Amino acid sequence: MLTLLAFDLKLLGIMRDMSKTQTSGGDALIRSLHEEGVELVFGYPGGAALHIYDALFNQSEVEHILVRHEQGAVHAADGYARSTGKPGVALVTSGPGATNAITGLATAFMDSIPVVVISGQVKSELIGTDSFQETDMIGVSRPIVKHSFLVQKAEDIPEIVKKAFHIATTGRPGPVVIDVPKDFTDPNHTFDFVYPSEINMRSYKPAKAGDSKQIKKAVDLILEAKQPVIYSGGGVINDNASAELTELAKLLQFPITNTLMGLGAFPGTDPQFLGMLGMHGTYEANMVMHNADLIIAVGARFDDRITNDPKKFALKAKKIHIDVDPASLSKIIHADVPITGSAKECLTSLISELKQHNIEKNKLEPWHKQITEWRNKHGLNHSMLDVVPENGKILPQQVIQSLYKETEGKAFVTSDVGQHQMFAAQYYFFDKPRQWINSGGLGTMGFGLPSAMGVQFAYPEDTVACVTGEGSIQMCIQELSTCFQYGLPIKIINLNNAALGMVKQWQDMQYGGRHSSSTYENSLPDFCALSESYGHVGIKVTQLSELESAMKECISLKDKLVFLDVDVDPDEHVYPMLEAGNAMDYMHLSKDKKTW
Amino acid sequence: MKRVIALLMENQPGALSRVVGLFSQRGYNIETLIVAPTNDPTLSRLTMTTIGDEKVVQQITKQLDKLIDVVTVCDLGESEFVERELMLVKLNKSSIAIDEIEKLQGKVVFEDNNIINLQFVGEPDKLDKLVDNLKTKEPLEIVRSGSLGISSNSKTLTI
Numbered sequence: 235m236l237t238l239l240a241f242d243l244k245l246l247g248i249m250r251d252m253s254k255t256q257t258s259g260g261d262a263l264i265r266s267l268h269e270e271g272v273e274l275v276f277g278y279p280g281g282a283a284l285h286i287y288d289a290l291f292n293q294s295e296v297e298h299i300l301v302r303h304e305q306g307a308v309h310a311a312d313g314y315a316r317s318t319g320k321p322g323v324a325l326v327t328s329g330p331g332a333t334n335a336i337t338g339l340a341t342a343f344m345d346s347i348p349v350v351v352i353s354g355q356v357k358s359e360l361i362g363t364d365s366f367q368e369t370d371m372i373g374v375s376r377p378i379v380k381h382s383f384l385v386q387k388a389e390d391i392p393e394i395v396k397k398a399f400h401i402a403t404t405g406r407p408g409p410v411v412i413d414v415p416k417d418f419t420d421p422n423h424t425f426d427f428v429y430p431s432e433i434n435m436r437s438y439k440p441a442k443a444g445d446s447k448q449i450k451k452a453v454d455l456i457l458e459a460k461q462p463v464i465y466s467g468g469g470v471i472n473d474n475a476s477a478e479l480t481e482l483a484k485l486l487q488f489p490i491t492n493t494l495m496g497l498g499a500f501p502g503t504d505p506q507f508l509g510m511l512g513m514h515g516t517y518e519a520n521m522v523m524h525n526a527d528l529i530i531a532v533g534a535r536f537d538d539r540i541t542n543d544p545k546k547f548a549l550k551a552k553k554i555h556i557d558v559d560p561a562s563l564s565k566i567i568h569a570d571v572p573i574t575g576s577a578k579e580c581l582t583s584l585i586s587e588l589k590q591h592n593i594e595k596n597k598l599e600p601w602h603k604q605i606t607e608w609r610n611k612h613g614l615n616h617s618m619l620d621v622v623p624e625n626g627k628i629l630p631q632q633v634i635q636s637l638y639k640e641t642e643g644k645a646f647v648t649s650d651v652g653q654h655q656m657f658a659a660q661y662y663f664f665d666k667p668r669q670w671i672n673s674g675g676l677g678t679m680g681f682g683l684p685s686a687m688g689v690q691f692a693y694p695e696d697t698v699a700c701v702t703g704e705g706s707i708q709m710c711i712q713e714l715s716t717c718f719q720y721g722l723p724i725k726i727i728n729l730n731n732a733a734l735g736m737v738k739q740w741q742d743m744q745y746g747g748r749h750s751s752s753t754y755e756n757s758l759p760d761f762c763a764l765s766e767s768y769g770h771v772g773i774k775v776t777q778l779s780e781l782e783s784a785m786k787e788c789i790s791l792k793d794k795l796v797f798l799d800v801d802v803d804p805d806e807h808v809y810p811m812l813e814a815g816n817a818m819d820y821m822h823l824s825k826d827k828k829t830w
Numbered sequence: 831m832k833r834v835i836a837l838l839m840e841n842q843p844g845a846l847s848r849v850v851g852l853f854s855q856r857g858y859n860i861e862t863l864i865v866a867p868t869n870d871p872t873l874s875r876l877t878m879t880t881i882g883d884e885k886v887v888q889q890i891t892k893q894l895d896k897l898i899d900v901v902t903v904c905d906l907g908e909s910e911f912v913e914r915e916l917m918l919v920k921l922n923k924s925s926i927a928i929d930e931i932e933k934l935q936g937k938v939v940f941e942d943n944n945i946i947n948l949q950f951v952g953e954p955d956k957l958d959k960l961v962d963n964l965k966t967k968e969p970l971e972i973v974r975s976g977s978l979g980i981s982s983n984s985k986t987l988t989i
Contacts, residue, residue, distance in 0.1 A: 372844060377855045381898040384844065401898060436989060437840060437901040561892035564885070 257427040259388030260289035260419035263352065266395035268295045269429045272323050274314065274691055275299065276307040280327025281367060282354030285419035299691065299720060302712035304331050306684035308338020309710070311349050313685030316671045317646060318692045319474060321348040321402050328354045329367030332413075333374065337678060339409050340378040344675025345495060346472055348407040350398050351375075355384070358415040371413045380408030388418040392429045400433050405440025406559040407472055441558060444575035449583045451571045452530075452554045456584075457591060459528035461550075461601045462488045465511065465540075468495030468674065469533015469557060470577045476500070476667040478581035479532060485588060487595045489605055491519040493534050494659055495674040502663030503643070508605070509614065512540040513812050514656040517612035517821060517829075518605055520810065524819040525604075526551040533557060533577045536566040537675070546817035556580045612810070612823055614660055619782070627803035628778045630654060630729045634661040636785045637699060637727055645697040645725075646671065646689045650682035650706030653735035656808040658701040680709030683726065687713060690722045697789060699725040704758055704799075705734045714768040717795050725788055726797045728761060731804040739807045743822070765797035775800040832861065833887045834879050834913055834979040836987050837894055837903040841867050841874040845899035849876060852897065858882065858890050862915075862954075862976030873901065873989070879954075879977050901989055910982040916975040917950040917957050925967040934960060945970075 257265060263286055267275065276299045279287045290298050301307040304326045311322030326335045332353040342349040355361065356368045372382050381401050383394045391414070398410040417423075456462065464486075470479050476499045483490045483506055490500050491511040500507055509516035511523055523529065529551045534540070536555075541547040544566050555562075555569035556577060563572040573580050615621070618631045619639070634657050637645070643663055648671040649655040655672055664670045671689060673681040686700040700707075707728055717724055729735075734752040741749050762772025771794045775784045781800065788796040813820035813828070821829045839845045846865060853860050858880055865876040880890060887905055895903045906913075918939070923946045931938060931948060940947035950960060954977055961972060981987070 373847070376848060376851050382844070435898070438898050559896070561889065561896055565889060 255426050256424040258285070258289065258419060258421040258424050259385075259391050259414070260285040260421060261292070262388065262391045262425075262427050263395065263414065263419065264289045264293060264296055265427060266392045266429060267323060268293075269392075270395065270399045271320070272296055275323045275325050276301055276310040276314075276688070277325030278302075278304050278307055278327065278331060280329075280331045280354065282328035282356055282416045283325060283331070284354075285416060285421060286325065286352070286354060286414070288421065289419070298325070299687075299716070301684065301687075301716050303710065304334035305337050305680060306687070306710050306713045306716065308335045308349060308351060309341065309678075309681050309684035310688040310691075311351075312338060312342045312347050312681075313648060313671055313688030314692050315342075315347050315349055315688070316345075316685070317668050317689040319668065321350055321399055322688060324349065324351045326351065326353050327367065328356055328371070329369045331367075332369050332371040336375060336378070337680075339375055339411070341673050341676045341678040341681060342409040343378040343380070345468060345673065346407050347409065348402040349409040350402050350412065351409060352412045352414060354419075355413045355415040357417045359417070361415065371411060375411050378409070379411050380406075382411035382413065385412065385414045385418050388420075388423055389425050391418070392427065393433070396430045396433050397435065400435075401438065405438075406469075441560070441574045442576050442579050444556065444573040444580035444583055446583065448571055448573045449580070449587050452573065452584060453587050453591065455528055455552050455554060455571060456486065456530070456588065457593070460597055461526050462486070462528040462530065462598075463508075463522045463526045464488050464490040464530045464532065465493070465523065465534055466490065466496045466499050466532040467493040467534025470496055470499040471533075471667045473533065473558070473577040474667070475533070475576075475578035475581055478578055478585065482581055482585055482588075485585060486593060487598060488530070489522055489602070491515070491522065493537075493540060493674070494672065496534060497659060497670045498664035498667045501665040503665055510659050511818075514660065514808050514810065515812075516609075516614055516660070517810050517823065518608040520812070520818040520821060521608045522605060523548055523551075524817055529553045531555045531557075531569075532581065535562045538566075541566060542812045542818050542820070543815050548818065616661065618661070622778065623803065625803065626778070628775070628781060628800060630657045630731070630802040630806055631661050632778065632781060633727060633729055633785075633800050633802060634658050634701065636781050637701070638662045640782075640785045640789045641697050641699065645669075645699045646686075646693060648672065648682045648686040648689060648698065648700045650700075650702040650709075651677045651679045651736075652703050652706060653731070653739065653806075653808050654701050654703045654706075654729040656736075657729070660808075679706040682706060683710050683713045683717075683724070686724045687716060687720075687722055690724055691720075697725060699727055701727045701729070703735060704728060704730045704732065704761070707761075711764075714765060714770060714795070718769040721793070722795060723791070723793050724795050726765075726795070727788075728797065728799045729802050730758075730761070730799055731802050731806070732758060733804050735804075736808070738804075742807065743811075761797055761799040765795070770795040770797055772797045772799065831883060832879055832881055834877065834906040834911065834977055835887070835891060835894070835903065836875065836877045836906055836979055838868065838873050838875055838901045838987060838989060839897075840899045840901065841872055842899065845874070846876070848897050848899055849894065852893055853880075856889075856893060858886065864976045864978055875987070877976070877978050902987060904981075904987050906979045906981055909985065911979050912982055913953055913977050913979045914951055915954045915957055915977050917952075917960070918973045919948045919950065919964060919969050920971040921946050921948065921964075921967055921969050934963070
């Protein structure tokens with residue numbers, strides 16, 4: 235609006251109100267963020283970013299959230315982005331501020347999340363002189379960003395911000411860094427602020443629609459298939475294509491599995507849903523993949539946690555692979571029909587093409603019967619709350635089921651990384667996209683709490699649960715202070731097994747039970763007391779009989795952050811688990827049962 | 831298999847490091863690399879040779895194409911192309927006779943009483959052989975540019 239107004243006034247030859255159009259680089263940066271619809275910035279100030287912070291202070295459109303560590307800022311921006319679909323923004327200073335943001339950037343990069351990180355940089359004249367708090371942020375972040383910009387003059391800031399948001403949010407999304415030398419945000423240097431209305435980049439034209447010939451080839455394979463499966467990933471969620479995915483699955487009546495990143499893209503409670511696939515996928519999902527004659531991969535990248543040994547992966551199946559990133563196609567697994575394009579557009583074309591054909595569903599009956607047999611044989615027990623373990627200890631799965639029950643399956647669930655993450659993915663049914671927020675690609679411990687902050691800011695009225703473990707939560711526990719400052723009533727569900735559970739599981743299974751540095755020798759804090767010291771509520775659970783009432787209390791305290799610290803069985807393992815170096819049908823099903 | 835990949839990228843700071851970084855990051859090899867601005871000064875043309883099978887080279891070109899600064903990429907080996915390399919050789923003047931230089935299709939680009947600098951242009955494997963042949967002359971220094979390539983059909987790497 236301001237730019238339009240300025241333009242009109244200019245045309246009329248009327249004296250402009252200089253205070254409205256003349257801005258410093260710092261002001262231009264914040265105004266550009268506002269132009270992009272940014273309402274929240276998560277950050278931490280420091281020397282090189284102080285002009286920017288002053289610009290933030292002088293306006294009210296963009297709110298700044300002060301975190302306690304820059305890693306938390308980027309994870310919070312990431313959680314905000316994952317839960318809303320809008321880009322998340324973090325602001326950090328140079329040097330250690332920038333390097334602390336690196337883990338957050340790598341996390342967003344691996345999961346293709348639109349995050350824009352603005353880092354202060356030392357004055358341009360000092361770059362390269364090893365000056366105080368100088369780090370080559372562009373160099374350090376280069377392999378873990380979609381793109382980055384080093385601002386060369388203040389006047390470039392609006393265009394760079396425009397490009398940064400365009401790049402971060404289109405095609406295969408990803409994080410973008412804007413590194414801003416301090417002199418380019420100096421309040422004493424002002425210029426006319428004009429925000430570009432559109433951007434044209436000759437070197438960046440992400441694919442949209444899929445090639446129609448390829449769509450037709452895909453339809454031919456689909457019509458022939460007798461043992462098909464749809465395998466979808468985070469790309470469907472990123473592209474807001476869940477409705478189209480669900481329509482396709484319903485139209486074809488094909489069984490469907492989601493990756494860890496794709497959970498919620500298809501309703502988790504739907505009988506057509508096979509559960510998650512891969513390393514800790516369900517028995518039926520992995521068996522379906524292994525025995526399929528057709529795999530329709532949508533927005534998924536055949537990562538090693540899915541395929542197990544790629545040479546033995548789904549040898550009987552033809553593969554249709556839809557991805558917005560052409561480099562994902564045939565990278566790991568050869569695609570018989572590769573389709574480059576956005577998930578939403580490709581699925582829409584596929585559906586409309588399919589609707590012109592007679593889809594014979596009867597021929598799938600033997601396949602569905604087989605799947606039901608597999609599910610009945612070794613499917614997950616979703617009535618774990620009825621199980622009373624002989625050793626009297628609480629099973630971690632029971633905690634997830636209790637959370638599911640108490641939140642009626644409607645909570646946003648963030649997680650950290652480890653056994654608790656897998657239990658949450660297996661036992662909480664996600665019916666909606668963007669409801670499940672976790673670091674799948676990088677596997678970043680410490681992600682859960684700060685990402686939950688981002689989600690809670692975006693959805694202040696909803697229940698946001700952070701499922702974590704006593705290992706992960708300690709990697710960003712300082713954010714309990716941020717939560718108190720901003721009144722974020724996150725529910726921290728700590729599956730406390732007094733050990734680095736997943737590490738210990740691998741050591742049990744592959745290293746003869748030698749628990750090298752995976753336990754803490756009684757050094758854990760009293761998490762309830764710790765949370766209380768930050769002004770929150772702590773609830774300790776040690777008995778199964780207390781679990782459900784404690785969970786009820788935890789969820790019912792709407793205005794408070796509650797740290798629910800549950801002692802769970804330290805010897806429990808996550809199953810199924812793929813046997814390394816084999817096909818997807820090689821699974822450990824329990825400590826003493828396996829499929830081969 | 832050796833492949834020659836050519837690309838056009840934005841002629842701006844950081845673009846080259848992204849291209850080179852991609853190779854180390856993804857475990858690809860760079861055998862040779864040449865980069866210079868084109869007659870459109872906003873663009874640089876980069877030519878590199880790499881070793882890899884069809885699948886690897888496809889991944890490399892796709893990953894290069896993904897870089898925001900890269901405008902267009904071409905695996906020159908997909909059609910007929912001409913590959914040339916420049917080599918400069920410094921020798922003791924007494925070690926080589928003029929007729930020998932002519933026979934090797936070299937060009938004298940500098941000489942004084944003691945030193946002679948020769949220029950050779952050719953296909954890289956021919957220059958490899960030449961390096962072998964020159965061994966007996968005990969060259970003081972040999973410098974090679976790395977390959978340049980251009981396709982031999984009407985297809986051009988332009989925007």
